[in-house]
Amino acid sequence: MNEETLAQLALDFSVLSLIAVGGAVTVLPEMHRSVVEVHGWMSGAQFAELFALAQAAPGPNILVVSLVGWKVAGLSGAVVATAAMCGPSCVLTFAVSRIWLRFRGALWRSAVQDGLVPVTVGLLLAGGYLITLSADKSIVAFAITAATAAIVLTTRIHPLWLFAIAGLIGLAGWV
Amino acid sequence: MSEALTARAPAPSELFLRFTQVALSGFGGVMPFARRMLVEERRWLSAEEFTDALSLCQVLPGPNIVNLAVCVGARYHGVRGALAAFAGLMTAPFFIVLTLGALYTQYGHLPAVSALFRGVSAAAAGLIVAMGLKMAASRRLRSAMALFAVVTFFGIALMRLPLVVLLFAVAPLSVAAAFWRAK
Numbered sequence: 066m067n068e069e070t071l072a073q074l075a076l077d078f079s080v081l082s083l084i085a086v087g088g089a090v091t092v093l094p095e096m097h098r099s100v101v102e103v104h105g106w107m108s109g110a111q112f113a114e115l116f117a118l119a120q121a122a123p124g125p126n127i128l129v130v131s132l133v134g135w136k137v138a139g140l141s142g143a144v145v146a147t148a149a150m151c152g153p154s155c156v157l158t159f160a161v162s163r164i165w166l167r168f169r170g171a172l173w174r175s176a177v178q179d180g181l182v183p184v185t186v187g188l189l190l191a192g193g194y195l196i197t198l199s200a201d202k203s204i205v206a207f208a209i210t211a212a213t214a215a216i217v218l219t220t221r222i223h224p225l226w227l228f229a230i231a232g233l234i235g236l237a238g239w240v
Numbered sequence: 241m242s243e244a245l246t247a248r249a250p251a252p253s254e255l256f257l258r259f260t261q262v263a264l265s266g267f268g269g270v271m272p273f274a275r276r277m278l279v280e281e282r283r284w285l286s287a288e289e290f291t292d293a294l295s296l297c298q299v300l301p302g303p304n305i306v307n308l309a310v311c312v313g314a315r316y317h318g319v320r321g322a323l324a325a326f327a328g329l330m331t332a333p334f335f336i337v338l339t340l341g342a343l344y345t346q347y348g349h350l351p352a353v354s355a356l357f358r359g360v361s362a363a364a365a366g367l368i369v370a371m372g373l374k375m376a377a378s379r380r381l382r383s384a385m386a387l388f389a390v391v392t393f394f395g396i397a398l399m400r401l402p403l404v405v406l407l408f409a410v411a412p413l414s415v416a417a418a419f420w421r422a423k
Contacts, residue, residue, distance in 0.1 A: 082302055084403050086411065089303040090368055094396045095403040102400075114348075114357055115341070117364040122340050124263045124333020125270050127303040131334055132341050143338055147330070154302020155310045159322055162311045165296040176422055177299055180388075180415030182379045184407070185298075187392025189372030194397040196368055200361035209359060213366025218373055227363050235359025236352060 070138050071145050073104065078130060078149035085154065087185030089127040093192035096133065097199070106137045109199035116196060121228055127151070206240050249316045250284065252324035258282060259309050259328030270305045270329075284312060305329065384421075388414040 085092045119129035134146025168174045201207045266273045278285045297307035313325030395401045
């Protein structure tokens with residue numbers, strides 16, 4: 066069962082790697098779909114917790130993938146999921162980085178850049194929506210989500226402070 | 241690659257170390273620290289080169305910061321440099337996050353810890369919503385182009401379409417629209 070699971074992780078995350086337009090966070094909905102809905106490896110709430118854990122740790126956002134792999138199949142799961150998520154896109158970047166500079170100022174290059182922006186925005190908002198539904202089980206939780214979004218948008222306070230405050234509100238038993 | 245660049249090309253071990261440093265200083269987003277290290281401190285890239293490399297890393301699939309490390313590493317030492325920068329970025333955070341995961345499995349069932357995490361998870365969700373809105377605002381997403389964002393949101397969040405299906409349907413149209421508008 067374990068090897069099968071690892072193969073499944075490798076397959077799912079290599080596909081995610083190649084469709085992660087605009088970065089790791091944009092594939093959250095798809096990751097959620099695969100991990101929670103298709104394979105039933107964990108509940109939506111557990112997925113949201115792993116995401117929060119990865120956000121609270123230093124390093125690239127993509128580490129949520131390591132945690133998901135670890136949760137599903139231990140250390141080897143973490144390694145396989147991380148390698149699968151980074152491998153294909155890294156190879157592609159390596160290959161394309163050599164020619165990209167040559168097309169500076171090309172019309173198609175800026176069209177590709179501008180055209181992907183709305184897709185990325187839609188994916189980020191969809192990810193935010195789905196994670197919110199998974200994470201928030203009370204009115205106070207929804208209020209924390211809304212307040213965090215508003216504060217991040219309007220001030221330059223470091224998100225880690227907001228995590229700390231939200232954690233304290235949780236600890237007080239209000240969420 | 242110009243002579244001047246080759247002259248001050250960092251060794252793979254330095255790429256590894258600097259990217260480790262960048263990774264460990266960034267909570268919830270590493271890119272600003274990467275920019276500071278690459279452009280201001282080490283001067284491995286000019287501000288213009290950084291913007292250029294970043295635009296590539298945003299267009300290509302995969303985590304932007306990981307792509308950036310690969311770009312910078314590859315520029316100096318090909319595959320070896322890319323691997324060194326990538327390993328620097330990922331290794332330490334990987335073990336830290338797994339340690340946190342292990343601690344969480346150990347103590348997550350305690351009522352206090354799970355209560356704390358209900359709060360933190362709610363805030364983390366808000367962070368993503370803000371990322372989306374911030375990008376929409378900073379790139380002045382209006383009119384026809386905003387429609388593609390709405391369609392993407394609707395397809396993924398509400399209809400729960402697979403991402404591949406949606407990308408093949410929406411991304412080409414969106415790029416074509418951007419091309420048409422730029423002409």
